[in-house]
Amino acid sequence: MVNLNLTFMSIAVQKPVIPDFISLKFRFWSFVSMFLLVFVHGYNLKHNYLQPWTLPEEPVTFTTFTEYLLANGLFRFRIPLLFLISGFLYAFNDYRPYKQRTIKRLRTLLLPYLIWSATGIIFTWLLELNSVGQQVVAQSHLVQIDETRTLLHNYKWYELLFRWIFLPVPYQLWFIRVLLIYNLAYPWIKAAISHKVARYFFWSVAVMLWLTTSGFVFFEGEGLLFFSLGIWMQKSSFNLSGAPLQLHPLTWVAVFLITSVIKTLIAFNPHFLPQAAIFPVLSLLHKVLIVSGLVAVWYATDSLVSWCMNQRFFRWISSFSFIIYAFHAPLIAYAMAWILPIAVDFPLYRLITFITLPLLIISMAVALGASLRRFTPSFYSLLTGGRGF
Numbered sequence: 001m002v003n004l005n006l007t008f009m010s011i012a013v014q015k016p017v018i019p020d021f022i023s024l025k026f027r028f029w030s031f032v033s034m035f036l037l038v039f040v041h042g043y044n045l046k047h048n049y050l051q052p053w054t055l056p057e058e059p060v061t062f063t064t065f066t067e068y069l070l071a072n073g074l075f076r077f078r079i080p081l082l083f084l085i086s087g088f089l090y091a092f093n094d095y096r097p098y099k100q101r102t103i104k105r106l107r108t109l110l111l112p113y114l115i116w117s118a119t120g121i122i123f124t125w126l127l128e129l130n131s132v133g134q135q136v137v138a139q140s141h142l143v144q145i146d147e148t149r150t151l152l153h154n155y156k157w158y159e160l161l162f163r164w165i166f167l168p169v170p171y172q173l174w175f176i177r178v179l180l181i182y183n184l185a186y187p188w189i190k191a192a193i194s195h196k197v198a199r200y201f202f203w204s205v206a207v208m209l210w211l212t213t214s215g216f217v218f219f220e221g222e223g224l225l226f227f228s229l230g231i232w233m234q235k236s237s238f239n240l241s242g243a244p245l246q247l248h249p250l251t252w253v254a255v256f257l258i259t260s261v262i263k264t265l266i267a268f269n270p271h272f273l274p275q276a277a278i279f280p281v282l283s284l285l286h287k288v289l290i291v292s293g294l295v296a297v298w299y300a301t302d303s304l305v306s307w308c309m310n311q312r313f314f315r316w317i318s319s320f321s322f323i324i325y326a327f328h329a330p331l332i333a334y335a336m337a338w339i340l341p342i343a344v345d346f347p348l349y350r351l352i353t354f355i356t357l358p359l360l361i362i363s364m365a366v367a368l369g370a371s372l373r374r375f376t377p378s379f380y381s382l383l384t385g386g387r388g389f
Contacts, residue, residue: 018092021306022240026085028305029297031318033078034325037172038358040078041332043071044340044350052213052286053279060268063351068267073260076286077293079175080226084294086179087230090186098187108385109180113173115383116326120169121160124330125152132338139337142169142330170329178220182227193232202228211287240298249300256292259285322387323369328361335361 018026045056045064050072058064093101124143127133128151137143138150145159152160152169163169166177182189192202206228209221233240243249263285270278308314335357343349369388372380380388 019241021302024309025240025298025302025305026089027318028309029081030085031321033082034321035362036075036078037325038328038332038362039354040071040075041172041329042336042354042358043067044336044354053282055267055270055278058268063348063354065264065268066351067354069260069264072267073264073289074257074293077290077297080222080290081294081297082175083179083182083223083226084230084233087182087227088234089230090183091190091231091234102184105180105183108387109176109183112322112326112383112385113168113176113180114164116170117164117168117173120330121152121164124169124334127334128153136334136338140330140333142171142333170326172325172329174220175223178223179227181219182223186231189228190231190235193228193235211283213283243295243299247295247299249296252292252295253300256289256296259289259292263289317366319388320366320369322384323372324362324365326383327365327368328358332357332361 040050043050045067046058047054047056052072054072056064056068090101124137128137134151137152141150143152143155143163144150145155149155152163155163168174189202192198206221206225209215209219210225213221215221215224232238263282266273266278266282266285273281309318336353339353339357340350343353346352369380369384372383373388377389
């Protein structure tokens with residue numbers, strides 16, 4: 001009788017299991033998303049702060065068309081996919097107490113956020129001690145606070161504090177900040193999704209924020225919708241293994257590619273549209289390419305995922321997703337501001353830099369991560385929130 005009770009108890013507390021191939025796909029796309037993020041941040045056209053409706057305001061050339069198509073088209077599924085995966089995994093761990101998970105998230109998200117944000121400030125501060133470094137920081141506009149103050153050395157102490165906590169110099173850290181807030185708000189998000197009446201209001205607000213590319217406080221629209229969709233997918237046992245009939249992968253691949261090309265062509269030729277239509281048309285096309293891109297990359301790439309994850313080197317390098325994410329900026333922005341004026345006389349210098357500089361920085365991040373993981377594993381764990389082992 002005792003043995004039967006013990007067996008029943010062990011079954012009752014057994015945690016759920018994600019199918020092996022789905023787990024591999026999570027790891028694969030988390031790595032690829034971080035890998036592509038470096039290239040997006042290596043975008044070096046005239047207006048390099050990308051919004052869905054950003055216009056290049058440059059003549060269309062092989063360089064400008066390629067960079068815009070990739071950075072503001074084909075690569076833009078990454079962040080929604082990461083929020084989807086994050087929401088799914090957080091909901092998957094519901095068997096753990098909320099307080100326990102919250103404490104863990106403070107260690108795995110907040111602590112690395114503060115460390116890397118401080119590192120970005122220190123790195124920039126040291127760079128500004130040199131006249132060339134000052135020029136690079138000023139040209140990057142990363143820390144410009146008004147028309148006259150373009151350096152951290154011009155900040156007051158409370159502005160530095162605000163920059164450290166809320167507006168990191170490593171600008172990619174916004175994702176961690178927003179994700180932490182969603183994790184803390186998880187019980188309320190799940191309750192809203194589950195409630196028979198509240199869920200209609202919740203989804204209406206989430207979709208509206210996404211469609212308008214807006215948010216409130218730190219609830220960023222795109223993140224809220226896809227993090228919540230990840231929760232819903234886990235709770236509803238959504239089929240992540242095979243595409244439903246209405247999600248035929250090849251159809252969505254075609255929609256994804258065609259929409260990305262059309263959006264790029266319009267961005268270079270906005271005069272074909274009425275002035276008032278440019279913003280909504282580009283925004284709508286952007287939403288279409290995100291949705292189609294998510295379906296396409298998830299359901300049409302199983303063979304690619306399987307082949308890559310069977311390669312020993314790929315499995316090894318994919319463990320460094322977080323260190324690539326945390327390390328690459330602001331370094332890539334400063335390096336780009338330094339290199340472009342020097343390389344201006346070389347043919348295709350912007351496109352070559354767009355390709356080679358991210359690859360160089362990714363290599364540096366992997367080399368750093370591999371060294372720290374081998375020789376100082378505790379410090380590496382602190383920097384990555386325990387990821388990458």
